[in-house]
Amino acid sequence: MTEIKRIAVFCGSSTGTGEVFMKSAALLGQEMVRRKIKLVYGGGSVGLMGQIAKTVAEGLGEDAVLGVITEDLAPREISGAPHGEVKVVPDMHTRKAVMAQNADAFVALPGGYGTLEEVMEMITWQQLGIHAKPVGFLNVNGLYTKLLSFFDDIVSAGFVSAPRRAIAQSDTDAAALIDKLIAYQAPDNIIKLAKEGKLDQARG
Amino acid sequence: MTEIKRIAVFCGSSTGTGEVFMKSAALLGQEMVRRKIKLVYGGGSVGLMGQIAKTVAEGLGEDAVLGVITEDLAPREISGAPHGEVKVVPDMHTRKAVMAQNADAFVALPGGYGTLEEVMEMITWQQLGIHAKPVGFLNVNGLYTKLLSFFDDIVSAGFVSAPRRAIAQSDTDAAALIDKLIAYQAPDNIIKLAKEGKLDQARG
Ligand SMILES: [Mg+2]
Numbered sequence: 001m002t003e004i005k006r007i008a009v010f011c012g013s014s015t016g017t018g019e020v021f022m023k024s025a026a027l028l029g030q031e032m033v034r035r036k037i038k039l040v041y042g043g044g045s046v047g048l049m050g051q052i053a054k055t056v057a058e059g060l061g062e063d064a065v066l067g068v069i070t071e072d073l074a075p076r077e078i079s080g081a082p083h084g085e086v087k088v089v090p091d092m093h094t095r096k097a098v099m100a101q102n103a104d105a106f107v108a109l110p111g112g113y114g115t116l117e118e119v120m121e122m123i124t125w126q127q128l129g130i131h132a133k134p135v136g137f138l139n140v141n142g143l144y145t146k147l148l149s150f151f152d153d154i155v156s157a158g159f160v161s162a163p164r165r166a167i168a169q170s171d172t173d174a175a176a177l178i179d180k181l182i183a184y185q186a187p188d189n190i191i192k193l194a195k196e197g198k199l200d201q202a203r204g
Numbered sequence: 205m206t207e208i209k210r211i212a213v214f215c216g217s218s219t220g221t222g223e224v225f226m227k228s229a230a231l232l233g234q235e236m237v238r239r240k241i242k243l244v245y246g247g248g249s250v251g252l253m254g255q256i257a258k259t260v261a262e263g264l265g266e267d268a269v270l271g272v273i274t275e276d277l278a279p280r281e282i283s284g285a286p287h288g289e290v291k292v293v294p295d296m297h298t299r300k301a302v303m304a305q306n307a308d309a310f311v312a313l314p315g316g317y318g319t320l321e322e323v324m325e326m327i328t329w330q331q332l333g334i335h336a337k338p339v340g341f342l343n344v345n346g347l348y349t350k351l352l353s354f355f356d357d358i359v360s361a362g363f364v365s366a367p368r369r370a371i372a373q374s375d376t377d378a379a380a381l382i383d384k385l386i387a388y389q390a391p392d393n394i395i396k397l398a399k400e401g402k403l404d405q406a407r408g
Pocket of ligand 1: 117118120121321322324325
């Protein structure tokens with residue numbers, strides 16, 4: 001059982017080609033509002049990033065939204081006034097570490113290479129015992145089905161142990177996904193390592 | 205056209221469940237030896253990591269192999285004397301940056317979450333203009349087929365632009381993959397950014 005007060009959401013800074021993608025960001029945001037779960041995210045004001053920030057800010061107030069963006073990306077991903085507090089950090093590594101430190105769980109909404117990289121980093125950090133926080137994919141419109149099936153294949157191929165497959169939770173429904181993240185329990189050896197404060201070290 | 209003198213290989217530190225996986229590391233290593241391409245890798249002496257290092261060291265000499273491992277992972281992934289020079293670095297982020305600085309191209313052999321995270325980081329760094337070096341998946345036994353198909357899906361869904369899909373090259377054959385990496389040309393704007401020396405900054 002994990003008490004989730006704030007979720008780090010990774011997602012695209014574009015809208016995607018179907019309404020279903022922007023809608024998924026709104027639905028996740030509404031579920032977070034219903035449960036009074038705050039948001040930490042990539043700090044952009046466009047695409048799915050903008051939608052999740054807007055939804056949580058409107059429901060729980062601007063204080064409930066923390067954006068973390070790099071100096072380089074700020075001009076590209078912020079247009080107009082962003083929601084909540086925006087922290088500008090020097091590089092992508094610091095961005096991920098600050099998001100991880102400020103979150104109790106991680107959710108991937110639809111996104112591109114960058115989104116996959118960010119969520120894979122959180123999965124890998126859990127494998128290494130840097131944190132014991134739950135990680136999940138919101139599988140909107142089947143976008144993550146092939147990736148999740150690839151995860152099953154790397155277990156069958158012997159490159160990920162069967163118990164570690166559970167690090168990557170998923171659901172097609174936002175409420176059901178959050179329930180799974182709350183219920184998730186990291187392996188004991190990971191919890192032990194994570195308590196030694198490795199996430200602070202990861203920040204560098 | 206990229207002149208490739210050294211390849212960074214990402215792969216599992218286990219052997220996988222089929223002989224085909226260890227064999228793929230040997231075949232890639234042999235192709236590198238044939239072309240006198242040196243190796244930088246994760247520094248482990250076990251699984252596919254050990255196999256690629258052994259093959260390149262036997263073919264081109266110990267000087268042709270550079271391993272980069274973290275203090276934490278060294279006891280887990282090195283058993284016996286590792287091949288070539290082994291650089292011990294403080295954390296995973298430095299490991300990736302040192303590997304990237306020392307390579308002209310990146311290849312993913314079969315691996316688990318960590319391998320996917322490493323290669324996604326190289327893809328993302330190219331998107332950001334941190335480097336303009338080619339990246340490819342050696343698709344052994346169809347292991348990466350679903351992942352590559354997922355990449356096509358995120359292009360269709362509008363989260364990766366069609367020209368950026370080409371950042372992730374792939375082939376089932378090591379020689380054909382290296383030919384594709386040599387032929388690969390990063391987009392002009394990425395080459396321009398990469399020349400400004402962002403990879404040195406990424407090292408932090
Ligand atoms: Mg990463």
